[in-house]
Amino acid sequence: MSLVKEHIVQSVDTAISVLMEVAKHPDIRLSEIARSLTETKPRILRMLRTLEHRGMVQKSPKGGFRLGNAILVLGTAASTQVDLVRIASPIMEDVGQKVNETVQLRIIDNSEALCIAKFEPSRDLRVHAMIGRRRPLHAGSSKVLLAFLPPQVQQQMFPGQLDRFTPRTITHPVRLAAQLQTIRNAGYCISRGEVSEQLVSVAVPVLAFDGSAVAALNIAAPAFRTQESDLQRFVALLRDASKQISTGLGW
Incomplete structure (x- = not known):
């Protein structure tokens, strides 16, 4: 004590x-x-x-x-995050069972992507997720969180230094900004070996009641067993799951 x-x-x-x-x-x-x-x-x-x-x-x-009014913002954020995990967990499990791969839910916390919920399949070779693990916003499918921020907030969240994790990691601010716009236009992000060369991942935004992106839902899988057709199936499943979660949040 x-x-x-x-x-x-x-x-x-x-x-x-x-x-x-x-x-x-x-x-x-x-x-x-x-x-x-x-x-x-x-x-x-x-x-x-x-x-x-x-x-x-x-x-x-x-x-x-x-x-005061600032408490309303905190209250809404707290309520959204608590509801987010409760609502998302069974939907994530459903997606995970369908693809037999790891599914994660991430939010922005202190300029990083923070895992707050996960589903892992029972197969021996799988992507291991950890609740509480942090990832950079500029690399991997976590970029979807950065892409759907309002422009002025996005600029504030840009890391001062874009660390390289693999040869595929984008480390040039102009190239990153262009890719974020592409992700926003497409409505999803596909990452191929940007954080680990052995992994691919797909992510979509989860929207709150006001249409803002409060989280990212992603599927991560070993690259050797993931084909392009699998990635497009992941996108479709994640979009449907995100819509279910967003509806549960009042969007």
Whole structure:
């Protein structure tokens, strides 16, 4: 327990406690928060002003505090991600059973592609997936996540350095930008040996209720047993699966 406490930033911990008080008691006043948390009013006021600056809380007409608009964004994102795995898992398993290959669901997290759900077939030779594993956005089928971002956000997500993993990895920004546009026009991404020369993968975007791409659904397979006709079948299956997931998310 002491080891955990050593890593806690007290001011952040207090700010979260303040936020939770506002969440539980809309229009709560400064003095009430300070009393509930046994903190001084000046300290709580600093926390509230910081949270207000970031849109997490706002002053209410009654003189108290309530949640701000930024919390709606966080809430929607959290709800979408939780629903995403719940809705996607059986659909991913269905796709995986049909192709007898590995299926993964990835989201953007800290400018990387993060695996949040997977299905692996029982066959001995297969692509091994790991929930929590990160991949670069500029290489492999994870490029589909980058391709469907709004242009201004896409530019912000461009890595400062495009690392090379195989001879097929695109490391020139202009070439990458052109391929992202091609992927966006096509509605899917096929990657042949960009992260590992032995693998091919196909990915499509998953859309949220507002039409934004919240995740990428992909099939990864060993290159030696994957023909061009297989890749086109993967695209069709993934598009149908993505549509099912997106519908479940309210799109």
